[in-house]
Amino acid sequence: MTDSAYPQPTADEIPDAMTAREQWLCWREEERDGKPTKVPINPADGNWASTTDPETWSSFDIAYEFATEWNYGLGFVFTEIDPLVGIDLDDCRDAENGRPTPVAKEIVGALDSYTEVSPSGTGYHVILQGRLPNDRNRRGKVEMYEKKRFFTVTGDHVEGTPKSAKERPEELDEVYDEHIGVETTSVGNEQASSQSSTPVLSDSELIRRAGAAKNGEKFQRLWQGQTTGYASQSEADMALCCLLAFWTGGDAKQMDALFRDSGLMHEKWDEQHYGDGSTYGEVTVARAVDVTDEFYEPASGDGAASAGSRPSFRQPQQRGQRAYDAERIRLLEQRVQELEALLGLKEERIQMLEAEMGDGEPAVSEPTVDQMGEESDSVSEDSNSLLRRLFG
Structure with a gap:
């Protein structure tokens, strides 16, 4: 493995069942919504890759060369064609002492296949051969995927687990049923x-x-x-x-x-x-x-x-027009309330000026009809701008 900011394992650190397939891409971290997100990259041209477009994937050698040259991480795409399944266990390992949680230890032991530490150091990736018994992929901090998903690959092998992706159909079914198969949310x-x-x-x-x-x-x-x-x-x-x-x-x-x-x-x-x-x-x-x-x-x-x-x-x-009706109405109601509040303030100012004039005091310059119209137009423009942003 190199000294890159991203993990860049060599071919001999990864199961042959993975390196033999042209299902590799690269990845980098980008901040979105204030949180780091792993973005897939096409090793052939550096553009955005897709887990459903094989034209954006490459062989391991091409992906490795691109990753080491441009300082990216390596990722493997799971498909319906290959027999591989990836199990992602999040927040289940102490990054300092390497100690797993009891649940993670149980799952890794039961599957008994190639397991590596995730890039964060706080999770595990288990790679094996089998088929998921159902379409549900996640429950809590346990995720399982066999298609349309890529895993970051670190090569940081967990000692005591096999170095190859083993065939574990029965074990996979049991772990799936226990940790993912039950619906828990409305x-x-x-x-x-x-x-x-x-x-x-x-x-x-x-x-x-x-x-x-x-x-x-x-x-x-x-x-x-x-x-x-x-x-x-x-x-x-x-x-x-x-x-x-x-x-x-x-x-x-x-x-x-x-x-x-x-x-x-x-x-x-x-x-x-x-x-x-x-x-x-x-x-x-x-x-x-x-x-x-x-x-x-x-x-x-x-x-x-x-x-x-x-x-x-x-x-x-x-x-798509009516897809946004509920939100559109809410925004319009909000703008109407703002306009009503603005008109209320103007009425108060007019009443105050009329009272001052009745007392013979110097009148403060009253806003003209045109000025009031300009303020109203400004609010209207803000409203229209927001609607265009939301509804295209």
């Missing part, structure tokens, strides 16, 4: 019930169509991780999720997977922010589906929508 149950068995569009077709729509420029900016024009990261997250809700037909599972592949993905997405254990991402997806009143539907007879099919809609309005 949001999770709502999402599970709202998910359709077959997506309206495949991920790649959805991204293509959303980018070519009338509001496609807005989608592309958000998809690439650009938050310019939004007051906060959370506002941008919600805007993208509302667009994804429309195009997925309200499929919470597909929305979550797509958001994770977008440039807006950040660590806060998987953090528990609510008393029932729900994560920020789960609640954001659920709220986006809740406020979306129209959804994309393929034309009748097209099944999952062929590339040339014409879209139909549950309601004949402009795409």
Whole structure:
């Protein structure tokens, strides 16, 4: 391993089952919403990589050369084709003395496959061969992935564990059932019930169509991780999720997977922010589906929508327009209250001036109608600016 700020393990420090596959990318840390986020990078050209686009991945040798030359980390992408599964255990290891929590020790011991320390030094990554028994990927601080996800790779092997990715199908099922398989949150149950068995569009077709729509420029900016024009990261997250809700037909599972592949993905997405254990991402997806009143539907007879099919809609309005109605009304009501308050202040000033004039005292210069109009126009412009930022 080199002296880089990022871990850059050599091929002999990583299981052959991983280095033999051209599923490698690089990564770097960027701060988003005040927190560090791991951004995937294409080793071939230095542009943004995607966990659903093999054209942005490379062999281990190419990724390693790029990482060492430009000081990036190395990452491995899990796909439906390979037999590999990655288990991510967060906040389960003392970075100073290396002591694991009892739960982490139990999981690592039960799986008995290649295990390494995460870049932060406070977690573990376990790599093995098998298949997840269900689509649920996370509960608490335990995550499991077999597709559309990349893991940072450190090569910091945990002593006492195998140096290869072992076949552990039965052990994986047992650990999964115990630590992930049980639904524990109301949001999770709502999402599970709202998910359709077959997506309206495949991920790649959805991204293509959303980018070519009338509001496609807005989608592309958000998809690439650009938050310019939004007051906060959370506002941008919600805007993208509302667009994804429309195009997925309200499929919470597909929305979550797509958001994770977008440039807006950040660590806060998987953090528990609510008393029932729900994560920020789960609640954001659920709220986006809740406020979306129209959804994309393929034309009748097209099944999952062929590339040339014409879209139909549950309601004949402009795409995505009603997805933001609730928020639009709230903002308009807020602006009306501000204008009413402004008019109230002006009435008080007029009454005060009239009283002073009646007492024969010198009158203070009263604002003209034009000046009052200018202040009102200023508030109106601020309102319009905010609406344009939120609703495109």
